[in-house]
Amino acid sequence: LQAGQKIKVVNGPFNAIVSKSTYTMDLYLQDKYVKSYRVGIGLPERQTPTGWWLVKSGDKLIKPTWTDPDTGRTYIADDPDYPLGSRWIGLEGLEGEAKGRTGFALHGTKDPETIGTQSSKGCIRLFNGDVIEVYNLLFAGQSRVQVAD
Numbered sequence: 001l002q003a004g005q006k007i008k009v010v011n012g013p014f015n016a017i018v019s020k021s022t023y024t025m026d027l028y029l030q031d032k033y034v035k036s037y038r039v040g041i042g043l044p045e046r047q048t049p050t051g052w053w054l055v056k057s058g059d060k061l062i063k064p065t066w067t068d069p070d071t072g073r074t075y076i077a078d079d080p081d082y083p084l085g086s087r088w089i090g091l092e093g094l095e096g097e098a099k100g101r102t103g104f105a106l107h108g109t110k111d112p113e114t115i116g117t118q119s120s121k122g123c124i125r126l127f128n129g130d131v132i133e134v135y136n137l138l139f140a141g142q143s144r145v146q147v148a149d
Contacts, residue, residue, distance in 0.1 A: 013142040016106075016134070018124055020048060020149050023116045025106075025124065027137065037134070040114045040125035048122050049104070051096020053145040055138045059090025059105070069103075069121065085109045086128040087135040091145060098147065106138075106145070107131060 001007065010029065018025045020041050027034045042048040063077035066084055075082045085108015093101035108128040109115070115127055124147070126134060138145075 012137075013139050013144075014137040015143055016138070016145045018048075018145060018147045020050070020147065025126070025134075025145075027134065037126055037130045038115050040109065040117050040119045042120050042122040043118050046120070046122045048120070048124060048147055049093065049097035049101055050147045050149055051098030052094040053091040053098050053104070053147065054094055055140050055143040055145070056090040056092045056102070057141040059088070060135060060138075060140050061088040061090070062086070064088050081110070083110055085125075085131060087131045089131070089135055089138055094144070106134060 012029060014034070015028050016025050017028070018039060018041070023039055023041065025037045025039045027037070063082070063084065063086065065074060065076050067074045075084070087108055089106040091104045091106070093099045093104070104123055106124045106126060108131040109125045111119070112127055114120070115125060119125070
């Protein structure tokens with residue numbers, strides 16, 4: 001910055017609303033609509049819980065090691081089969097079906113064709129470029145995500 005330059009200060013936080021019926025996530029700055037993203041959600045037998053979530057403190061990660069809860073297999077970022085994509089934004093449930101739930105996240109995917117489908121173990125999937133953008137806008141301990149039918 002130099003003297004006399006103008007800067008824009010954005011008063012957040014950013015928040016999001018996920019619509020399971022339309023496979024979309026709308027991003028808001030306070031109550032102002034910013035942008036929509038296509039998402040993938042949980043399989044019919046592993047539904048993404050509805051309700052209010054908070055971006056979990058200490059759980060915004062770049063390609064974290066992840067263990068599949070069904071198979072017990074642990075994946076590291078360099079694994080060619082690594083399923084989580086480029087970012088992990090952990091969520092903790094506050095209200096509704098989400099209340100008290102953990103282990104859910106917004107994350108990328110190695111299978112972009114699954115966006116717009118029920119294909120995850122309950123998490124919300126985004127295209128890798130989109131999840132990087134969202135990762136940079138949602139703040140741990142402040143940003144909320146509502147999942148609605």
